[in-house]
Amino acid sequence: MACRRPKSSRRGLRSLGSPSCAATVALGWALCLGVSAACAVADDSAAVGSVSVRTVGDASTGLIDLALAPNGQRLYGLSADGMTVVSIDCGRDATGVARVVVTGESPDGPGRRIGCIDSSVVAVLRASPTPVITTHRIPAAPESADAAEPLQRVVVTDAEAADASVQLSACLTVSHTRNWLALTAFSGTTPAVLRAAVAGVRVGSFSTRHSPELAGFATVSAASVSPADELVLFTNAVREDRREQGSLPATDWLAMYATPVGWELLQLDTGLRDIRDACFTKGSGRLWVITGSVASVDPPQPAGLWRLDAALRNRRQAIDAVLVQALDAPSGLAAGTDEVLYAVVDEGRRVIEIRPSTGKAAGSGRP
Secondary structure (H helix, E strand, O other): OOOOOOOOOOOOOOOOOOHHHHHHHHHHHHHHOOOOHHHOOOOHHHOEEEEEEEEEEEOOOOEEEEEEOOOOOEEEEEEOOOOOEEEEEOHHHOOEOEEEEEEOOOOOOOEEEEEEEEOOEEEEEEOOOOOEEEEEEOOOOOOOEEOOOOOEEEEOOOHHHOOEEOOOOOOEEEOOOOOEEEEEEEEOOEEEEEEEEEEOOEEOOOEOOOOOOOOOEEEEEEEEEOOOOOEEEEEEEOOHHHOOOOOOOOOOEEEEEOOOOOOEEEEEEOOOOOEEEEEEOOOOOOEEEEEOOEOOOOOOEOOEEEEEEEEEEOOEEEEEEEEEEEOOOOOEEEEOOOOOEEEEEOOOOEEEEEEEEEOOOOOEEEO
16 A cells, blocks of 8 residues: 555544555654664663753742743743743753743733744734734843733634634644744634744744644644654544543544645654643754643553653554653743753742753653
């Protein structure tokens, strides 16, 4: 059977049955994770060794999302009420102090997600009746920008997303090249993905063109962009053939889509539930996620940081989820340089820096 080109209009879940298709997907997945195709099967040598964790910022008001500046020297956090953006120095200059850089009430509603399109420009996805992105230039200290006076306001006018709405589960992700961004919304009861080009600090119009159709899914829990510039979504299926009737909630699936055409490249079960955010580290291209705790599974799933490794299981491409660090109520994740990760923990009250060191160690994996 020939390996057919994936189509973004395909509905439901796709299996990878053809040997040639499986080989292509296995190679792509291995390259995305920064390992060779010959070493795609995870083993003990791929486990994470010691992990260094330190606090880099305190946020008494609580944060719900993080974005890292392209130079890796500053984090931007969105407050839980969506009214404030704070700046937190990281790396060697970390002071532990969060500075308010955008504040005030926006006529487009509170922020739901934040992205960084330039070292001094952030984009905020607003909780408005229709999806709206506002961008804000970050002034020099000690000044702050007024949320009601954005640098740019982009309203989604795509006809196919005319009834789209932004919910609490919405996602916003910016490519590593900083030349496009994507958001998720709901068109009726179906998740929708919209993309926009970025030129410098100007965001173009959003469109569903070259975006995947997500019929058959209940929600998109997280979104990221791979080092190869592919859109990566973590979805939860509603089809009953992916879960047992009346049993535990379905696990989250990883789906990867080509840029710019939006073809589906692969779709794999992560084996994890309640994935809340995801990112790739630039140096190795490794994929990381944070999850909430799920006590109703056997064994119970702890809340924490997980590394998703490429694997082969029964001669088919698969994912090994390795627990790297248990975390208390994580909600946001961002990747820096040199394999450094940043996470929002303690129900948004603290931002931590995580430095996993590679080497042999006992890891907690999930089939």
